[in-house]
Amino acid sequence: MTSTPPKRAIDYSLYLVTGRDLLPSGKVYSQAILGGVTVVQVREKDADTGEFLTIARATKTICDKHNIPVIINDRVDIAIAIRADGVHLGQTDMSVEVAKKLLPPTTVIGVSVNNVNQAKKAVEDGVDYVGIGAVWDTKTKKLVQPVVGVRNVGELLDVFAVGECGIKTTNLLRTLHGSVSISGYGLDGVAVVSEIVASREPREVAKELKGIVMEFKSGLSMSNGLLFSTSYLGGPVTKENIVEGVVELMKRVRELNPLVHQITNNVVATQSANVTLAIGGSPIMATAPQEMEDLAKICNSFLVNIGTLTTTTQEAMMMIGQYANLQRKPVVLDPVGIGATQYRKNTVNELLDTWQATVIKGNAGEIAAIAGSSEVASKGVDSVGVGFKDPASAVQRLARREKSIVVMTGPVDYISDGITTISLHNGNELLGKITGSGCITGSCITTYCGVAASVPSSTGGDVPGRMVKGDMLLGAVAGILVLTIAAELAVERGNVRGPGTFLPSLIDELWTLDTEEVRKRAKVVLHST
Structure with a gap:
């Protein structure tokens, strides 16, 4: 009695989907x-059977030469004819049940899914992988279902998955990082079409894509896939080590004089720049979209503050975040007044x-707006009401969802990376009485994160798969502590009579x-959440 041979093990890291209309050459x-493609899917939606068969055979000949698996899109008959390694089915194609009856048992079967119900059905059908998409909008095929979006991929990652489209x-990097689920599952690979097949240098493009995928995957198991470390400059998570880490960052900021680019509220741009200078940074307050790529190469960190949002600054914000990600440099988002208008919500x-x-x-109202919570309301740029019942848990949940450090400012400041949650109890009420106190808080955080990004973590340098090296949580803590402690000292000077004299003293x-x-x-408190 003979057993059924196993299915071919496939590395889905860089999954190339063909598109002949985009090909520069054969x-x-x-x-x-x-360049690094690990699997090829032949997709020919407009070819007749004979033409599709010819193309599939030619592709398989090339792939066999390099020991690369071939998957056929939709056409089970073509897959059988060329003995393909697998078939990929859409939601309107042949059912998985029928395909299994027709195909050899060694054939890998993948299915495109767009929502949780489709993903659950794929699991029930026993598919080998799912393609989640479209993750981004794409011009390589007509989309029949809505774009999933990076931030919604995580909830679909209950089975082996490949991100598709655009x-x-x-x-x-945004796709890989943003797609990590709450439980720590990440994409097994990405499906790419035009970026490779429309390129004049497909080998170099594939090499770059593969490098990003492998860099990310090698670090995915660390900190639930978060792209920053929580090393506290080499020590365990204690109040003492956090404070010592802040002290070390204060020294390094003054030594390194980091270049801090800020697209910020023009109402308070001058005081944001002055605060950056006062703590040891060097501010650049540029907003022209044409400058963003060059600035991303030379600056240490970036602040995106939507306080005085315009179409021009919106374009610049879109660009600088992408370029900062490519350069593996920290970018801080301050969603000022996000709850005030639909335009601000849509932009964020x-x-x-x-x-x-x-x-x-953000403040409690802004954090609630991003989290989709009605627990805290806002009026313009200010929070109203009593705030979150459990603020520590609220910031931790949002940090896990967004794969970011989340800072919620207020009488008590809360900071979380989704794992460690900290509250800071310093400050003075006058800090909330000057225009732009939240904006200058963002400037401080961005400055310290810029230097934290250049400080090796306890692992001894750049950690593969993380956006920056060093400790971004510590950078955020430093920005808050330095500002709030300085506020206490400013009031104690004796010459502060109100907000007008408070700012220069600060x-x-x-x-x-x-x-x-x-x-x-x-005053640092660690929370068990």
């Missing part, structure tokens, strides 16, 4: 395979769907703040 498959070098969602925020910073205290004062005054 050598593209060989070049793409040499994936390019510019959004690949578009930004978060396009690039990966390292830190999301800037002076930021300039002269001593590390011993931080050690002495820091």
Whole structure:
């Protein structure tokens, strides 16, 4: 009695889907395979049977030469004819049940899914993998179902999965990172069409894509796939080590003088720049979209503050986040007044769907708006009401969902990376009485994250798969602690009579703040959530 041979093990890391209308030459498959493509799907929606068969055979000949699996889109008969390794079925194609009856038992079967119900059905049908998509909008095929979006992929990752459609070098890292589920599952690979087949250098493009995928996958098991470390500069998670980490970052900021690019509220751009200078950074307040690519190469960190949103700044914000991701540099999002208008809500969602925020910073009303919670209301840029019943859990949940550090400011500040949650209890009420106090908080966080990104983590340097090295949670904590402790000292000077005299005193205290004062005054609480 003979047993059924096993199905071929397939590496889905870089899954090339063919598109002949985009091909620059017949050598593209060989070049793409040499660049790192791990599996090829032949998709010919407009070809008749004879033409499809000819194309499939030619593709298999090339792939066999390089020991690369071939999967046929839709056509079970073509897959049988060329002895393909697998078949990929859409929701309107032949059912999995019928395909299994017709195909050899060694054939891999994949299915496209667009929602949770389709994914659950694929699991019940016993498919070998699912293709989730479209993740991004695409021009390579007419979409019959809505775009899933990066931030909605995670809930579908209950089976082996490949992200499909619209994936390019510019959004690949965002796709991989944003698609990690709450439980830590990530994509097994990405399906790419035009980025490779329409390129004049398919080998180099494939090599770049494969490198990003492998870099990410090698670090996925660390911190539930988060692209930053929580090393506290080499120590365990204790109040003492957090404070010492902040002190170390304060010293390094003054030594390194990081270049901090800020697209921010023009009402308070001057004081944001002055605060950045006072703590040891060097601000660049540029908003022209044409400058974003060059600035991403030279700056250490980036602040995107939607306080005075315009169509021009919106375009610049879209660009700088993508370029910052490509450069593996931290980008801080401050969704000022997101609850005030639908335009602001739509803009923030578009930004978060396009690039990966390292830190999301807002007041309780702004955090509630991003989280989709009605627990806290807002009026303009301010929160109203009593706030979250359990703020520590609220920021932790949002951090896990967005794969970002989340900072919620208020009388008590809460910070979480989805694993560790910290509250900070320093500050003075006058800090909330000056225009743009939240904006300057974002400037401080961005400055310290820029230096934290250049500090090796406890693993000894860049950690594969993480967007930056060093400790972004610590950078966010440093930005809050330095500002709030300086606010306490400013009021204690004796010459502050109200908001008008408070701001210049605050800037002076930021300039002269001593590390011993931080050690002495820091009120840090670790939360078990």
